[in-house]
Amino acid sequence: MRKPSTLNRRNFLASTVILPFLNYKKNTPKLCYNTMACPSWNFKQIIDKAKVYGFGAVELRCYLDQRDLFNHPDFSATNIPSLKRIANDNGVKVLMLNSSTQLHHREPKKRKQHLDDAKRYIDLAEKLETPFIRVFPDKLLGDDPLGPILSGLQTLNDYAKESGVEVLLDAHGDLVDSNQLLSVLQTTGNRLIWDQFNMYKKTGEATNSMVKTLQSKIAVAQYKDGLIDTDGSFHYTLPGKGQFPIEPVLNALKSINFKGYLSFEWEKHWHPELANPDIALPAFVRYINS
Known part of the structure; x- marks a missing residue:
C-alpha cells in the first residue's frame, strides 16, 4: 500500500488526469448531505x-441525542408516514440510513449485535422507502481478514433480498485500497460509498485511479475537504479551503457517466468546533456551482 506524501492543491491536481473542464451547473451530480452536519436539527x-x-437528498447518520435512528421516537412505526x-x-x-455496523468482529455476541443493528436499519429503510443503508468493513485482522466482512455482507444481502433496500459498503477503516475493495464487491455483489x-x-x-478501478461499483460518492499534516493527522476545512479540490472528483465521476x-x-x-451547518451546507453548494 502506498504511503501519502505531503500534499498541496497544485500537486494533488497534477496527480490526477484532468478531463476537459465541466460545465458544473449542467453536469454536476445530484447533491446530498450527511446529517452529521446538523446534530441539533429535527427531521x-x-x-x-x-x-x-x-440539496435533493439527505443521508441520515445519528439523530439528535441518539446514535442509532431506530432508538429515537421520531422514527417509530407511528411516525413513519409523517416523515415520508x-x-x-x-x-x-431520504437516500441512505447510515448504521454504525462493523463487519470485522469475530466474537459471536458482538458480531451478532452489529449484524442485528444493520438488520434493524434495513427494516427501517424499507418502511421509509429509502434505497440504501451503509455498513463499515471495518478492520482487517487475523489470518483471514476479509472472511468476516464477506460473510457479514452475504448475511445482510440475504436478509435485505425482498426489502428493496441495498446494503452499501463504506470505504472506511483498513479497507480503503481500491483493488482490495473491488475484490470484496465483486465477490458479494455489493456496491460502494x-x-x-x-x-x-x-x-x-x-482520484482517477480510484474511480477507474471501482467504476460501476460506486453507488454514492462522498466529498469533504481538509488538510493533512506530514505526521498523518488531519482536520477538516470548508469546501475549497483545503487540499482536496472538487474538480478532480467531478471530472472522475463524469468520466464514468455517474x-x-x-x-x-x-x-x-x-x-x-466545526462551522455550523447554516454556514457549511450553502458553502458546499456555492463551491460546486462556482
Whole structure:
C-alpha cells in the first residue's frame, strides 16, 4: 500500500488526469448531505434546509441525542408516514440510513449485535422507502481478514433480498485500497460509498485511479475537504479551503457517466468546533456551482 506524501492543491491536481473542464451547473451530480452536519436539527429542519440550500437528498447518520435512528421516537412505526410526507412534500429524498455496523468482529455476541443493528436499519429503510443503508468493513485482522466482512455482507444481502433496500459498503477503516475493495464487491455483489478523502489519507491513490478501478461499483460518492499534516493527522476545512479540490472528483465521476448522488460530509457531530451547518451546507453548494 502506498504511503501519502505531503500534499498541496497544485500537486494533488497534477496527480490526477484532468478531463476537459465541466460545465458544473449542467453536469454536476445530484447533491446530498450527511446529517452529521446538523446534530441539533429535527427531521423537518433537515428536510426544509435541504430544500432551501439546493440539496435533493439527505443521508441520515445519528439523530439528535441518539446514535442509532431506530432508538429515537421520531422514527417509530407511528411516525413513519409523517416523515415520508415531510420528505415527499419538499421533493427531498431520504437516500441512505447510515448504521454504525462493523463487519470485522469475530466474537459471536458482538458480531451478532452489529449484524442485528444493520438488520434493524434495513427494516427501517424499507418502511421509509429509502434505497440504501451503509455498513463499515471495518478492520482487517487475523489470518483471514476479509472472511468476516464477506460473510457479514452475504448475511445482510440475504436478509435485505425482498426489502428493496441495498446494503452499501463504506470505504472506511483498513479497507480503503481500491483493488482490495473491488475484490470484496465483486465477490458479494455489493456496491460502494466512495469516500475519496478517506481513501487518500491511507493510500495516496489518485482520484482517477480510484474511480477507474471501482467504476460501476460506486453507488454514492462522498466529498469533504481538509488538510493533512506530514505526521498523518488531519482536520477538516470548508469546501475549497483545503487540499482536496472538487474538480478532480467531478471530472472522475463524469468520466464514468455517474448518475448517483454526490454527498457532502461535514462531521460536526464528531467535531463540534466545526462551522455550523447554516454556514457549511450553502458553502458546499456555492463551491460546486462556482
